[in-house]
Amino acid sequence: MTPSISRLLSCLALLACTSGALHAEPISQLPRNIHVPGHALRSFDIGYAQDGVYAFADRSNHGVDLIDTRTLRFLGRISGFAGPRSGGQGGPNGVLMVDGRQLWAGDGGSRIRVADIRSRRIVATISTGGTKHVDELAYDARDHLVIAANNADDPPFLSFISARAPYRVRARLMLPQATDGLEQPIWDPRTGMVYVAVPELEGVAARGGVAVIDPRTRRLVAMHDVASCMPAGLALGPTGQLLVGCSDDAVAAGFKAVSLLLDPVSGKILRAFHQVGGSDEVWYDSASGDFLLAAVSNPDGPVLGMIKARQPHWVKNIPTGRHAHSVAADPNSGRAFVPVAEGDKDCPRGCVEIFGK
DSSP states (O other), X not given: OOHHHHHHHXXXXXXXXXXXXXXXXXXXEEEEEEOOSSSOOXXXXXXXXXXXXXXXXXXXXXXXXXXXXXXXXXXXXXXXXXXXXXXTTOBOOOEEEETTTEEEEEETTTEEEEEETTTXXXXXXXXXXOSSOOOXXXXXXXXXXXXXXXXXXXXXXXXXXXSSTTOOEEEEEEOTTBBXXXXXXXXXXXXOOEEEEESOBTTBTTEEEEEEEETTTTEEEEEEEEETOOEEEEEEOTTXXXXXXXXXXXXXXXXXXXXXXXXXXXXXXXXXXXXXXXOSOEEEETTTTEEEEEETTOTTSXXXXXXXXXXXXXXXXXXXXXXXXXXXXXXXXXXXXXXXXXXXXXXXXXXXXXXEO
């Protein structure tokens, strides 16, 4: 081999190693927070990020707040939601973006609001026929369906709604075995199934599950038992494995803080991560290759947990602020967003913390 070729190969190898090391570098908290106008953040819920926009349910201000993930500028608020009402009537709750143009959000009165992101106006209101609020949502891109969870109704149920105007409710599926509501649904393009976090089955707190539902037949296909977890957040990784965030309710019930990696086809628990738990929303960040967990009830205080999705292993926990129970990351900017409630020393009126490289 000639010296010039040898030097070239050495340089290419060094470049590859350096590039891999940079890609593997975990995110950290950035030295800037985003403050939102209006009332101080006391009550908020789920976040979502897509196509340069981060949205989160801001009940304190009766709306969904929109933030530009590149400029970190507050874009505006979609108003007209119920706000922080008691008795399972508050909203907004779950938030979802469809095709980068529409925002769907669960609201009180068993309603879903559909808004145009650009104009920040509600364009449709859908009744799901229950008596309590609509909570979390998923989108089936194959069949153009939004799957909505009425978690506070008794029994709780799922609605299957056309994502195209006039947004008809195609079917409902009651889940009477879910005796403590429903949490995050998520659609899997590999299997075509919808997975739903079920905190409690048949009145037994130590017995939760992940429901497997066929959105075309609207039938329950399987129920994977998940013990001592009370599942809340779900996130699909790049190899089809499902991260299950064992909830803050589970910690309050006396179960150990943990997060689980599950094979959604067989229901087998592939790995347990005892370094982080007590989570609400969890998210897969394709920019970093990490699962992100809003572990509000982690034993040492609220953290943003990071678990590597490929060759799964826990990476680290970064302390967050009060009531930090939701997280979403934009794959284009590589930034993750975590709302924090008022009263935190760094965010006295509440804010959105930013994490990135």
